Amino acid sequence: MTNIHEIAAQAKKASVITAALDTKLKNQILNKIADNIELNISEILDANLKDLENSKADLNSGKISQSVYNRIKADKNKLSEMIQGIRDVAKLDDPVNKTIFTRELADGLVLKKITCPIGVIGVIFEARPDVIAQITSLAIKSGNSVILKGGRETDITNSVIFKIIFDSISEFKEFPQNAINLIHSREEAAQMLAEDKYIDLIIPRGSNKLVKYIQENTKIPVLGHASGICHIFADEFCDTEKALKIIEDAKCQYPSACNAVETVLIHKNIAEKFIPLFTERMNNAGVKINFEKEVTDWAKEYGEKELSVKITDSINDAIEHINTYGSGHTDCIITENKENAEKFMNFVDSAGVYHNASTRFADGFRYGFGAEVGISTNKTHARGPVGLEGLTIYKYKLYGSGDIVGEFCQGKRKFTHKDL
Amino acid sequence: MTNIHEIAAQAKKASVITAALDTKLKNQILNKIADNIELNISEILDANLKDLENSKADLNSGKISQSVYNRIKADKNKLSEMIQGIRDVAKLDDPVNKTIFTRELADGLVLKKITCPIGVIGVIFEARPDVIAQITSLAIKSGNSVILKGGRETDITNSVIFKIIFDSISEFKEFPQNAINLIHSREEAAQMLAEDKYIDLIIPRGSNKLVKYIQENTKIPVLGHASGICHIFADEFCDTEKALKIIEDAKCQYPSACNAVETVLIHKNIAEKFIPLFTERMNNAGVKINFEKEVTDWAKEYGEKELSVKITDSINDAIEHINTYGSGHTDCIITENKENAEKFMNFVDSAGVYHNASTRFADGFRYGFGAEVGISTNKTHARGPVGLEGLTIYKYKLYGSGDIVGEFCQGKRKFTHKDL
Numbered sequence: 001m002t003n004i005h006e007i008a009a010q011a012k013k014a015s016v017i018t019a020a021l022d023t024k025l026k027n028q029i030l031n032k033i034a035d036n037i038e039l040n041i042s043e044i045l046d047a048n049l050k051d052l053e054n055s056k057a058d059l060n061s062g063k064i065s066q067s068v069y070n071r072i073k074a075d076k077n078k079l080s081e082m083i084q085g086i087r088d089v090a091k092l093d094d095p096v097n098k099t100i101f102t103r104e105l106a107d108g109l110v111l112k113k114i115t116c117p118i119g120v121i122g123v124i125f126e127a128r129p130d131v132i133a134q135i136t137s138l139a140i141k142s143g144n145s146v147i148l149k150g151g152r153e154t155d156i157t158n159s160v161i162f163k164i165i166f167d168s169i170s171e172f173k174e175f176p177q178n179a180i181n182l183i184h185s186r187e188e189a190a191q192m193l194a195e196d197k198y199i200d201l202i203i204p205r206g207s208n209k210l211v212k213y214i215q216e217n218t219k220i221p222v223l224g225h226a227s228g229i230c231h232i233f234a235d236e237f238c239d240t241e242k243a244l245k246i247i248e249d250a251k252c253q254y255p256s257a258c259n260a261v262e263t264v265l266i267h268k269n270i271a272e273k274f275i276p277l278f279t280e281r282m283n284n285a286g287v288k289i290n291f292e293k294e295v296t297d298w299a300k301e302y303g304e305k306e307l308s309v310k311i312t313d314s315i316n317d318a319i320e321h322i323n324t325y326g327s328g329h330t331d332c333i334i335t336e337n338k339e340n341a342e343k344f345m346n347f348v349d350s351a352g353v354y355h356n357a358s359t360r361f362a363d364g365f366r367y368g369f370g371a372e373v374g375i376s377t378n379k380t381h382a383r384g385p386v387g388l389e390g391l392t393i394y395k396y397k398l399y400g401s402g403d404i405v406g407e408f409c410q411g412k413r414k415f416t417h418k419d420l
Numbered sequence: 421m422t423n424i425h426e427i428a429a430q431a432k433k434a435s436v437i438t439a440a441l442d443t444k445l446k447n448q449i450l451n452k453i454a455d456n457i458e459l460n461i462s463e464i465l466d467a468n469l470k471d472l473e474n475s476k477a478d479l480n481s482g483k484i485s486q487s488v489y490n491r492i493k494a495d496k497n498k499l500s501e502m503i504q505g506i507r508d509v510a511k512l513d514d515p516v517n518k519t520i521f522t523r524e525l526a527d528g529l530v531l532k533k534i535t536c537p538i539g540v541i542g543v544i545f546e547a548r549p550d551v552i553a554q555i556t557s558l559a560i561k562s563g564n565s566v567i568l569k570g571g572r573e574t575d576i577t578n579s580v581i582f583k584i585i586f587d588s589i590s591e592f593k594e595f596p597q598n599a600i601n602l603i604h605s606r607e608e609a610a611q612m613l614a615e616d617k618y619i620d621l622i623i624p625r626g627s628n629k630l631v632k633y634i635q636e637n638t639k640i641p642v643l644g645h646a647s648g649i650c651h652i653f654a655d656e657f658c659d660t661e662k663a664l665k666i667i668e669d670a671k672c673q674y675p676s677a678c679n680a681v682e683t684v685l686i687h688k689n690i691a692e693k694f695i696p697l698f699t700e701r702m703n704n705a706g707v708k709i710n711f712e713k714e715v716t717d718w719a720k721e722y723g724e725k726e727l728s729v730k731i732t733d734s735i736n737d738a739i740e741h742i743n744t745y746g747s748g749h750t751d752c753i754i755t756e757n758k759e760n761a762e763k764f765m766n767f768v769d770s771a772g773v774y775h776n777a778s779t780r781f782a783d784g785f786r787y788g789f790g791a792e793v794g795i796s797t798n799k800t801h802a803r804g805p806v807g808l809e810g811l812t813i814y815k816y817k818l819y820g821s822g823d824i825v826g827e828f829c830q831g832k833r834k835f836t837h838k839d840l
Contacts, residue, residue: 016743020766072755103788111787118799160544200799221800242822249824294586323436345817346440357820367531368523379538379620380641384816397765400777401663404669417788
């Protein structure tokens with residue numbers, strides 16, 4: 001087995017070097033990776049056929065579902081999108097070495113707050129072989145080292161894509177090879193979670209179960225979400241057609257997405273008129289409705305065309321229901337009353353609070369971030385869809401010329417605190 | 421014993437209300453607290469005398485040190501500073517409800533990124549009864565709920581100060597009383613660390629041992645630092661007098677501070693000339709020097725007038741030593757060579773990287789933040805001295821009028837991503 005401790009230690013050392021790389025070089029590397037993947041598409045497709053072949057037994061025995069099996073597949077279209085994604089990351093602004101502020105603390109003593117990479121990012125993902133290229137390009141652009149662990153089902157495809165990436169970076173002698181790493185087994189992943197001295201952030205991309213397991217088995221900060229229990233509240237002042245259109249989109253457009261709606265709350269004052277229309281619309285769309293009495297768990301993420309529905313006495317009850325059972329992901333109010341909209345958006349404690357818009361908009365690309373690491377329901381560091389910015393932190397650079405604190409304590413010098 | 425689970429749950433509910441309070445009211449509350457503490461100074465001093473009396477046995481038996489005993493004491497000066505501190509927080513900008521950006525995602529669909537409080541903050545601190553007023557006022561200003569656990573040694577003083585704060589907030593019916601809580605025993609603190617469903621952030625203020633214990637015993641993010649192993653590197657191009665002046669200040673001005681220097685690195689090319697002058701200066705200042713052979717642990721925080729000293733072969737060796745043994749707190753290079761300064765500041769992976777300035781400047785007040793929660797050596801969320809900003813996160817508000825994702829996927833509508 002690979003020595004994960006050594007990989008992590010070397011990735012940390014490499015991260016000091018990647019932190020200082022200039023933007024032009026990073027973009028050259030990204031474009032080289034995209035070019036080389038393009039040149040080797042057939043090799044990737046061959047590898048993917050092997051992964052699909054190997055997974056067929058698991059599919060037939062029911063060990064993996066049809067939707068997981070589908071996600072293993074990397075066809076030409078998916079790979080073209082993946083290559084375009086890498087080129088898009090090259091075009092994004094460099095998030096590193098940006099000056100947040102420059103402040104004169106005292107005459108001749110200047111403080112700068114500058115963005116920098118976090119350091120070493122561990123990424124654990126399932127199926128979907130395009131994740132490896134996406135995350136690696138985000139890591140390179142943000143100057144972080146990365147240790148990747150993909151799913152067993154796509155191990156052959158991942159290894160081929162990783163080799164192309166690794167060969168590409170190796171053409172640039174300024175880029176430290178130890179910054180990009182792929183590990184394979186579960187045991188190695190478990191060891192990685194223990195390397196809190198060297199790894200600064202873990203990003204899990206996968207099932208609820210995977211994310212929960214990781215959250216419970218590491219001291220390293222974890223960025224992401226275990227579940228997406230999104231709500232839509234049809235307020236007493238809602239426009240019925242808007243509500244039905246948004247609920248249908250939020251449930252049916254991609255039912256297994258984390259930003260799909262799971263629970264619809266309906267104000268009691270409109271329930272009598274609203275429910276028949278709602279029921280008809282959901283029936284036509286093939287959505288199963290579970291009314292209050294049939295719901296045993298308000299924090300259930302269906303992941304398919306199924307909804308929990310509750311009649312609430314007031315907007316306050318709706319807000320309290322969401323803050324109690326929601327996952328802090330994305331929640332929406334449908335109303336024509338602006339005061340109620342603002343109340344809902346201020347008091348619902350979620351990463352995304354929406355007025356008259358589908359919860360499905362919660363996504364880094366749709367928010368205009370260009371690329372996304374994932375969606376966070378954390379309350380610290382980064383919340384909601386996370387782009388390149390979420391892979392950075394900052395450091396303080398202080399420029400003096402022999403300045404000491406003693407002179408300030410003795411009153412010989414004074415702080416000016418003037419922003420420059 | 422108090423039901424900590426219930427306290428945390430109620431604090432969470434209250435945090436939704438404090439998040440939406442307006443700035444004027446929050447400032448009124450802070451000024452009322454300052455006024456009421458001022459009116460009750462003698463009661464606080466009486467309580468403090470009891471704490472001092474109770475701790476005398478521990479002092480005599482050596483269970484607590486003289487410096488801990490000194491920190492228990494709250495005299496009139498300290499209380500005046502504490503009161504002024506609360507009034508200063510009232511004058512600071514409100515960190516909540518600030519618009520980070522407003523972006524048109526598509527025609528009629530507008531996304532706002534808005535700062536908001538984190539939620540519920542747990543604070544565990546030792547000795548120093550002024551911390552309770554400082555942290556509570558920062559929590560009120562930033563709209564967070566807070567659960568405070570003070571040291572046993574100052575429990576009587578803390579309880580009196582807390583009662584004054586609590587009575588003050590109770591005069592404002594808009595302010596939810598459950599937002600401010602004081603707990604007392606170790607068992608309660610341990611229970612608090614388990615409430616990761618309701619508590620969003622833990623801030624420990626105290627010894628290395630306390631912070632490490634907390635980091636190892638909670639799933640809640642911890643903001644702070646366990647140790648401050650700060651370095652000063654005397655480069656081959658350093659101005660000797662600047663170096664000696666800065667090292668003396670960084671070690672002697674307040675030796676037990678986390679930002680005091682612990683290790684001095686000296687470039688071999690100047691060692692012969694530098695060391696006799698350095699030794700003389702340290703001797704005069706009463707600082708004990710441990711040269712390389714006498715040092716058994718390069719990550720030792722002396723906390724008193726004592727230093728580790730190492731001769732390094734190059735600036736690269738100095739950087740590597742710091743990245744290996746440092747705590748990522750604050751590290752300084754003394755040099756007249758600007759390239760070396762920038763190299764050091766780019767490659768040393770610490771919250772503060774200084775050129776020709778004492779490490780003792782690492783402090784929220786000195787950085788111009790007005791007040792500080794503590795100093796963080798984390799690599800995510802907040803790094804270095806943390807002011808009010810570190811107690812906030814953001815949420816995304818999306819304003820639509822019936823917008824659905826389906827129409828974008830079908831190509832009927834297009835994203836514009838225009839910053840407004």
